[in-house]
Amino acid sequence: MTPLQLQPRNTLPPITWEKLPADFPLPDEPVENNLQPLLAAALRESLELADLILESMLIATNFGICATVGDKTVVKAPDWVYVPSVKPLPPGEIRRSYTPHAEGENPTIVMEFISATEGGEYSINPHYPYGKWYFYEHILKIPTYVIFHPQIAILEVYNLVNGKYEAQSPDENQRFWIEALNLFLGTWMGKKAEFEGYWLRWWDKSGNLLLWGSELVEQERQRTEQERQRTEQERQRAEQAEQKAVRLAERLRVMGIDPEEIS
Known part of the structure; x- marks a missing residue:
């Protein structure tokens, strides 16, 4: 018009x-x-x-x-x-x-x-x-x-x-x-x-x-949540790796092998 x-x-x-x-x-x-x-x-x-x-x-x-x-x-x-x-x-x-x-x-x-x-x-x-x-x-x-x-x-x-x-x-x-x-x-x-x-x-x-400001806040909230999730995933992976190492050491001891000597 x-x-x-x-x-x-x-x-x-x-x-x-x-x-x-x-x-x-x-x-x-x-x-x-x-x-x-x-x-x-x-x-x-x-x-x-x-x-x-x-x-x-x-x-x-x-x-x-x-x-x-x-x-x-x-x-x-x-x-x-x-x-x-x-x-x-x-x-x-x-x-x-x-x-x-x-x-x-x-x-x-x-x-x-x-x-x-x-x-x-x-x-x-x-x-x-x-x-x-x-x-x-x-x-x-x-x-x-x-x-x-x-x-x-x-x-x-x-x-x-x-x-x-x-x-x-x-x-x-x-x-x-x-x-x-x-x-x-x-x-x-x-x-x-x-x-x-x-x-x-x-x-x-x-x-x-x-x-807008509200969108920037939400964007930052999502980044923070993603970082929290990444940190949690890393923590879980480290914990799983540690548990795996403990189980392996126990199996070696059962087999008569000292894990300390291997390391």
Whole structure:
């Protein structure tokens, strides 16, 4: 599902990048369901555990990304956003929103997770307050836009090509190469936390799944159990060898042979 290619023609007012004042009233819209933050947190968790997150990066959930178009401040809060490098904040300051260029690099990836009721993820409205698709494509010009339908496991990845989003095709494993992170992104069926269903997961170039914390713990538990079993098997083999040696010595003595003299 993509917007119509014949998008409305209009001339955008000048776009400027001004950091929001501390008292700017940000939209306070609750997430549409409890799955959205779980999906976002799971994506970050596996990156963090794989040591792929740097202090200079910004990875946020339902976080306001801002631009000033003409005299209007536009704020959109994608379900997941990745910024390769941001300027550090002064000590004690909390980041409430993010204005590209004024506070660091432009976001490289934005993701939207669609609930039962679409929230405008495909909107190409070219007028204030602007549709999400239009805002990401024409105003922010974000290289990669991901839309995920978790209820039906449909994952769409769009790359910005000559100013327009073009659908990317998955590989033979139905995964999409995400250049900015040097990873594959795909869907995965299973359980995490209290939810069993479709998740977004990362894979490296070699096809290895980036694991969650619970999976790493289970992996370590299995390694420990395997090592315990190997140790137990070695103990049993040593015990059996010792018993065999004792029996052999007894037979030799019965035959009138001193085992000590043989050794």
